[in-house]
Amino acid sequence: MITRTDHYDLHSQNTFGMRVSCECYIEYDNAADLSALDWDSLPRPVLHVGEGSNLLFTGDFPGTVLHSRIRYIKYVDMGADSVPVAVGAGVKLDDFCARACADGLWGAENLSGIPGEVGAAAVQNVGAYGVEIKDILSGVVCYDTQLHRKLSFQADQCGYGYRDSMFKHPGNRGRYIVTGVLLRLRRSYSPKLDYGNIRKALADTPEPLTPMQVREAILRIRDEKLPDPKRIGSAGSFFKNPVLPRSEYERIAASVAPAEVPHYDLPDGTVKIPAAWMIDRCGLKGYAEGNVAVYDKQPLVLVNRSGQAAPEEVVALEQKVIMAVWERFGVELHPEVEHI
Ligand SMILES: Cc1cc2nc3c(=O)[nH]c(=O)nc-3n(C[C@H](O)[C@H](O)[C@H](O)COP(=O)(O)OP(=O)(O)OC[C@H]3O[C@@H](n4cnc5c(N)ncnc54)[C@H](O)[C@@H]3O)c2cc1C
Incomplete structure (x- = not known):
């Protein structure tokens, strides 16, 4: 209907x-x-x-x-270790994670608590705590709004990268409507605990763990750092983490010495610096202006702190953060959030 x-x-x-x-x-x-x-x-x-x-x-x-409103979760085959499950695009990703964990299946637990629906998750290649949805995705079913027909893509045809897929690329953006995805979960014990402080959060829980115990730990960790959209408006991480040539990273590191610049060396020789650290170093963590603010527990997030913010206020704060980081570090931040 x-x-x-x-x-x-x-x-x-x-x-x-x-x-x-x-x-x-x-x-x-x-x-x-x-x-x-x-x-x-x-x-x-x-x-x-x-x-x-x-x-x-x-x-x-x-x-x-x-x-x-396409909302179904159907186990295709419960027989083997790898369990294929078809999920409608309108299912909330976290409802799917909860169901998988309740059924004792591994693969989706680290994605717990990410807002949004499964269709968008496949477009965005959402990720958290060392897992991206591409890691458990086998295929995507779409409606092609140009050819007006159903179309299926295997995972390796989706061009997945960091928070990226071919569905977002110029020419395709808006063309494919995801109607369902095929995910793969596992029966065998396969927790992924090596990211952030998951192990610490589970220190008092005896092994073997259950997917539900990992899910609950992830939800606790997220709750400490991220605003609950039901209480404080936000779109999660507002800015992308800048990826810089090594020479740029070294310039920044020299400018803040003797302090350490948090960074991740990437395989291609570039260096990723957390935008949250840069925003914090600009003194903007918790900065509030009218109805909007830089979230005090995670400066990568801009919030609608009163619930009454107008779009212009968010855009003005976004520009202020971009300018501050540019003036302090000579690095241009780019929004992760899609402006409509
Ligand atoms: C508090 C908070 C925490 C967050 N944490 C994380 C996190 O840990 N990791 C992470 O990756 N993201 C995170 N996000 C970002 C967000 O949850 C994801 O990007 C999510 O996938 C967006 O889903 P949505 O259903 O809200 O999509 P929308 O925001 O409505 O849309 C996102 C994009 O997907 C497209 N789209 C939506 N549905 C479909 C469809 N069926 N077919 C084709 N295109 C579609 C839209 O056109 C748009 O381009 C967070 C957001 C918030 C508010």
Whole structure:
């Protein structure tokens, strides 16, 4: 079934809590609804959203917003160690993680607590605590809005990279609507505990662990650092971590010596520096201006602290952070959050 609402309030459709609207809002229950849609009659542009947890609406949206209600979790084969599971694009990723953990299956536990829906997760290649969704993904089923037909991609055709996929690349952006994904979980004991402080959080839990114990530890760790979108509006990490040539990293390291610059050496010789550290060093951690702020527990996150923020306030704070980091370090930060 297709539900269409004109002049729809998007406030509850974006975790930043921007009070914006769209010309036309359409929800649908299955992939066949997308074929049945009269595409030519839709106000343009057309944007597909999930929970709006990686979006900043910078004003009212003049076109059509689509949202999926395709919600199923189906185990395809419970027989072997590798358990294929088909998941509808409109399922909340965390609901899927909870279900997998409750069923004692490994693979999704480290992704627990990431906001958003499974369809967007496959587009974004979401990741946390050493696991990306590509690590458990076998295939993606889409509706092609150019050819108006169903299309399937194997994981190796999706061009996955860090928070990236071919679905986001120019020419493809908005073309493919993900309607379902095929994920693979495991029965055999395979916890991934080597990232951040997962081991520390589980120090008092005797092994062998269960997927649910790892999930609960991850949720506790996330809760200490990240704002719960139900209470404080945000879109998670607002900026990408800059990846710099080694010479740039050395210049920065010399400028802050004797302090240490946190960094990760990447295989291609470049160096990634946490943007959160740079923002903190600019004295902006916890900085508040009107209805918006740099989150005091994690400076990579900008928050709608009163719930009343206007898009312009978020954009003004974004610019302030970018300018401050540029003036202090000569490095240009780029937003991770998609501006609409
Ligand atoms: C508090 C907080 C913490 C976060 N933590 C993490 C984290 O740890 N790791 C991480 O990777 N991300 C994190 N995020 C970012 C966000 O949760 C992810 O990017 C998530 O995948 C977005 O899902 P969504 O359903 O909200 O998608 P939206 O934000 O609505 O959309 C994101 C993109 O996907 C497209 N899209 C949505 N649905 C579909 C579909 N069915 N088919 C095709 N395209 C589609 C949209 O057009 C848009 O381009 C966090 C966000 C918040 C608010």
